[in-house]
Amino acid sequence: MIRFQQVTKIYESANKTVKAVNNITFQVEEGQICVFLGPSGCGKTTLLRMVNRLIPITSGTIEVNGKEIHSLDPIALRRSIGYVIQQTGLFPNMTIEENICVVPNLLGWDRVKMKKRYNELMEMMGLNPDEYRKRYPWELSGGQQQRIGVARALAADPPVMLMDEPFGALDPIIRERIQNEFLRIQKDVKKTILFVSHDLDEAIKLGDTIALFRSGELMQHGTPDEILSQPKNEFVAEFVGSERALKRLSLFTMRDLVSRLNPADRKSAGKRDLRHTVHMDTNLRTALSVLLSSPTGEAAVVDDNGQISGVVSIADFERLTGIHPSERTSAVQ
Amino acid sequence: MEVILFLQDNWREMLQLTWEHLQLVGLAVGVAILTGVPFGIYIAQRESLANLVMAVAGIIMTIPSIALFGIMIPILSLIGQGIGFLPAFLALVLYSQLPIIRNTYIAIKNVNPEMRDAAIGMGMTAWERLTKVEIPLALPVIMAGVRTAVVLTIGIGAIAAYIGAGGLGEYIARGISTSYTTMVQAGALAVSILALAIDFLLGRIQKRLSSQTAKTS
Incomplete structure (x- = not known):
């Protein structure tokens, strides 16, 4: 110290x-x-x-x-x-x-x-x-x-x-x-x-x-x-x-965002256009950039096993307001 | 042409005189290094002293060599060494001081301040900093000073023959007094070649030292 x-x-x-x-x-x-x-x-x-x-x-x-x-x-x-x-x-x-x-x-x-x-x-x-x-x-x-x-x-x-x-x-x-x-x-x-x-x-x-x-x-x-x-x-x-x-977004990862979404809000991959993907460990600043370049404003989230675990959209980012860093679930690499 | 014939006839003596010359210069510069380098390092830490020392060393340089030999004679006569090797040796040591002290001082002063900062920050004492970092980094520039001193004293050493110190100046002095031009030419040529050869040799050593230390980026 x-x-x-x-x-x-x-x-x-x-x-x-x-x-x-x-x-x-x-x-x-x-x-x-x-x-x-x-x-x-x-x-x-x-x-x-x-x-x-x-x-x-x-x-x-x-x-x-x-x-x-x-x-x-x-x-x-x-x-x-x-x-x-x-x-x-x-x-x-x-x-x-x-x-x-x-x-x-x-x-x-x-x-x-x-x-x-x-x-x-x-x-x-x-x-x-x-x-x-x-x-x-x-x-x-x-x-x-x-x-x-x-x-x-x-x-x-x-x-x-x-x-x-x-x-x-x-x-x-x-x-x-x-x-x-x-x-x-x-x-x-x-x-x-x-x-x-x-x-x-x-x-x-x-x-x-x-x-x-x-x-x-x-x-x-x-x-x-x-x-x-x-x-x-x-x-x-x-x-x-x-x-x-x-x-500030670069302080959080996709994992933080996903863990904050209501299960009810979670969209399944379904038959969507999934050419735009983000990894769980991607920081949110990069993720936002991917979402902005996606025509639908949505991207598939890929987990550690390479499986698609869900879909996020730009609107989901509003969940982050008021999030405190001590509540982060993962550290940004 | 005559010079070559002269050398053919006298090469043995010539070698003997060259050897005397080298001994005089080598010893003088050796002692000058042993005194000048520590002194240069010392004044690099004491800025106020540096200007004074440089001025004194500069003044010594301006005294004509023949006059300096003249001054030495009465002083050293007191201990029975008025002419010969000792006054010549002392004069050459004095002349060597300026290039050696000045180059050492500048070299130590010019060590990259970041190197000094790193050395102090890592916990080196003043002595460790000097021996492990500053002197090794300053070595090429100190070497350049030694080189200047050697070439300088080879030239001045030729005049020392007038006070009986021997060396290649013998030919020049003897040649002038007997109006034997060829002998003067042979002596002058030998001194020049000696100076060039030694300068080349020291230049190589200096280059080797720089290649290890000077490339900082």
């Missing part, structure tokens, strides 16, 4: 003082991803970098797993926190194996243990350990480098990870794939993660919670659904934009 209490950062220069981070209090539960979101200069990166003491705090306290960070040695603190930066920050003078084993090496692990950990991590990332062991970062694609960057942060199995726009420099297709892999890995490792992003879609997709900042102040901290459906103020509403209802 990470707890911020009245955290403030003031930069003083000759003629003015700037409050980069102003009196921020909130907490991130263990095993959750909290995305720091906001326009550039809103203080999100400053706040992140205060957690591993790259930036000194002006006032307030930050606790990581119950320990106030200033009671710890900064070197030991940083070694116990995974750190991923934009453009990966891989060291070009080191091979992939050396890069991944940087922190284990600093911690003085023995060779056998490091090698085992390297193999483990590479397999987790879906990369062949032996193929990359002796290669250098510049020989890898951007997406592969980013995977290595994440693997490196996980190397010493830290309970907490800080990620500063790690996927920002990737093209949209690769970014989406890596986001999916990242979520899959997180399901196993369950780290407490602070993740800086300026991309709302990324925040909705990855965040268990989103903390939205503006000029050093915390505007709202809540689940993606809360941010989208109950924006606290003008700024949040404007930031999430007029598409927020659509974006």
Whole structure:
């Protein structure tokens, strides 16, 4: 768990003082991803970098797993926190194996243990350990480098990870794939993660919670659904934009919708035109797009066994009003 | 033509002088690396000191070599080493300082700030950061400084013959004083070839170092 209490950062220069981070209090539960979101200069990166003491705090306290960070040695603190930066920050003078084993090496692990950990991590990332062991970062694609960057942060199995726009420099297709892999890995490792992003879609997709900042102040901290459906103020509403209802749909899957339909309303497949189909695990934003492209406004729902289990129409979407994310029956992949 | 005949007759002596020359330059640059590189790294952490050090090193560079040898003579005479190897060696060490200190300083300063950030963020101490990340990344540029220093001192080393330090400058000095043009030409040619050859060799080493570290993307 990470707890911020009245955290403030003031930069003083000759003629003015700037409050980069102003009196921020909130907490991130263990095993959750909290995305720091906001326009550039809103203080999100400053706040992140205060957690591993790259930036000194002006006032307030930050606790990581119950320990106030200033009671710890900064070197030991940083070694116990995974750190991923934009453009990966891989060291070009080191091979992939050396890069991944940087922190284990600093911690003085023995060779056998490091090698085992390297193999483990590479397999987790879906990369062949032996193929990359002796290669250098510049020989890898951007997406592969980013995977290595994440693997490196996980190397010493830290309970907490800080990620500063790690996927920002990737093209949209690769970014989406890596986001999916990242979520899959997180399901196993369950780290407490602070993740800086300026991309709302990324925040909705990855965040268990989103903390939205503006000029050093915390505007709202809540689940993606809360941010989208109950924006606290003008700024949040404007930031999430007029598409927020659509974006919100991507938080739910067809399974959520079907489970909410009255059995009486359920239409059987019958003799309908069933060229348009959606899978149970499709998110509702995509499903809506399928329905809109169907001439009848209807589509068949396919279950895990590939069987058609029913038919949905655009009208069924009204069932979703007022649905709360805690009532979700399934997680969006 | 005459130069070739001269070399045919004197190649043994020529090799001997080349060896002396290399010893003088090698030792001087070796010591300059051992002092200049740590110094360059040190001033990269202390910005206020950097300008002063660069200025002093720059001033030393502007002293004509023949004058510097002249200054060395009375000072080192106090310990009975007024002429010969020691004053030449010291002068060459001083001349090597500027390219080596400057390149080291610039190389360390120019290490990608993201690399530094990653190194600190992952929990490296200042020493670990320096030895595992900054110095390896700075190596090609430091090497370029060493290369400049070597070529520079091979040239200046030729003048050291005037204070009895030996080396290929012998031919030039002796040739001038006896008006024997061929001897001067042979000495000059040998110094040039030596400088080019060593520069080429160090260039290869520098290239090898860069190919591992410079490609960051």
